[in-house]
């Protein structure tokens with residue numbers, strides 16, 4: 001007997017099929033830029049559902065392993081990753097997933113081009129966007145705070161398109177004492193008395209050695225890392241307490257023969273998601289390091305990474321929403337229930353529509369923040385910088401929460417099969433669950449939004465940008481104008497309420513603030 005066989009949902013070219021993306025790009029990019037980058041986005045839209053997706057699946061199915069001891073009991077602490085993971089690194093490099101943002105061929109629009117490529121890549125790549133995001137952040141940190149020799153050397157390794165020269169970089173802040181609050185960090189940096197005794201692994205000879213236990217270190221197969229450490233004297237004493245005693249240090253993880261340089265990997269984390277990304281608990285054991293930026297300014301210096309990786313987080317969240325919807329929409333054309341295809345079922349469509357709304361909001365948010373970042377790098381004004389400062393944490397915290405909801409719905413869209421590992425939906429859900437935790441939890445980012453609002457200029461820019469947008473009726477369907485006007489009024493009313501809250505708090509009415 002022949003039994004019924006359900007057709008599986010299929011993914012087509014992820015750029016060409018994404019009609020909202022094309023509309024949104026027309027809004028934010030000059031036509032000549034869009035026309036120039038379209039062929040590249042089109043070829044990449046194909047790759048992410050072919051070879052890249054296959055590599056991502058292979059990485060996911062062969063997660064990293066830690067070999068702590070060799071056959072003779074010698075500590076080697078080797079993290080073994082599947083070959084597919086290394087291939088994803090090469091592809092990321094050759095496709096310019098970091099470099100496009102620094103070549104700046106399209107000036108302030110380059111970030112949009114770069115980030116849309118990563119948006120296409122993220123959900124097929126087993127979260128290889130994680131190491132790329134930290135490398136991007138590291139590159140920005142070096143541009144802003146690196147020495148001339150770092151800009152000529154290490155920065156070039158981060159932004160090259162030559163895989164044989166490409167370095168990825170980590171960002172090691174979190175310790176057992178805290179990830180949101182790094183003030184209790186125990187890792188110390190001691191000035192070296194004998195730098196010449198250390199091999200020269202970076203462009204600058206090491207100035208310090210760092211020692212301490214880092215509790216979460218993602219992409220631990222990276223070539224280098226930026227770490228927070230507390231400056232102490234040569235004997236390991238003294239040091240300013242709290243976060244004002246911390247500085248940023250750059251380390252090279254391995255010696256030329258591939259062995260970790262005075263680093264012990266104690267374990268690989270057993271994670272809910274991001275299974276292909278090696279995340280370790282490790283100990284720095286006097287690892288040679290070079291300070292970047294001023295002593296004691298570690299938090300604001302490393303914030304230049306955070307402000308980039310938080311945008312990558314937005315990319316990942318929005319990409320997840322889009323991928324779940326793409327799978328669900330295709331399925332709706334293939335699955336029949338109660339005599340008709342799901343695509344003709346209004347209740348099913350209304351679920352998809354709610355998901356689509358969150359996705360579109362997130363996509364436009366992402367493009368606006370990417371453009372602001374591009375502007376702040378190429379043609380900054382006080383307004384762009386103020387808006388970027390508040391919209392970065394806001395977009396990260398909002399899209400993370402929404403992508404968790406959308407991907408949970410995504411599982412249900414496919415019914416029982418959606419709950420099966422090989423439908424891809426559980427992986428998308430698990431991988432996006434972390435977006436509300438790493439790079440600052442929702443509460444911590446809310447505090448960051450609040451901190452940025454303490455600057456009155458930021459408040460003015462923020463509300464003006466919203467009001468400009470809601471008063472612009474061009475492109476609004478005439479039939480929907482009354483609804484649009486109603487929404488505009490409600491947004492303006494909300495702004496008035498928020499303003500009065502901010503005023504009261506700024507004037508010291510803390511009782512009101514707490515209530």
Ligand code: MFK
Pocket residue numbers: 129130131133134171173174179180181182183218243244299300303304306307309310312313314316437438439440441444448
């Ligand atoms: C796939 C996509 C993404 C992939 C991700 C890759 C995996 C990586 C995973 C990670 O999670 S890496 C670790 C991420 N860790 C965090 O995000 C830490 C979360 N905690 C915070 O953000 C806290 O708010 C913070 C550590 C910054 C609090 O530290 P402090 O020392 O109590 O901060 P304080 O006193 O508020 O600020 C110190 C200075 O830094 C101030 O400048 P001034 O000294 O000049 O006044 C602040 O203005 C400045 N600052 C803080 N946050 C800033 C900032 N400046 C610019 N931008 C910011 N975001």
Ligand code: FAD
Pocket residue numbers: 170171172173174177178179180181216217218219271274279434437438439440441442443444447
């Ligand atoms: P805590 O800071 O202890 O937070 C616990 C709870 O308290 C949270 O709900 C939080 O929202 C809440 N909270 C904290 N402060 C406040 C406040 N002021 N007001 C209200 N509520 C508050 N870190 C790195 O440095 N490098 C990495 O590569 C890295 N990779 C990671 C990979 C994964 C998969 C994960 C899960 C984490 C990774 N982290 C990494 C760590 C991550 O950044 C931290 O877990 C995160 O910042 C939260 O810190 P915590 O775990 O110490 O939680």
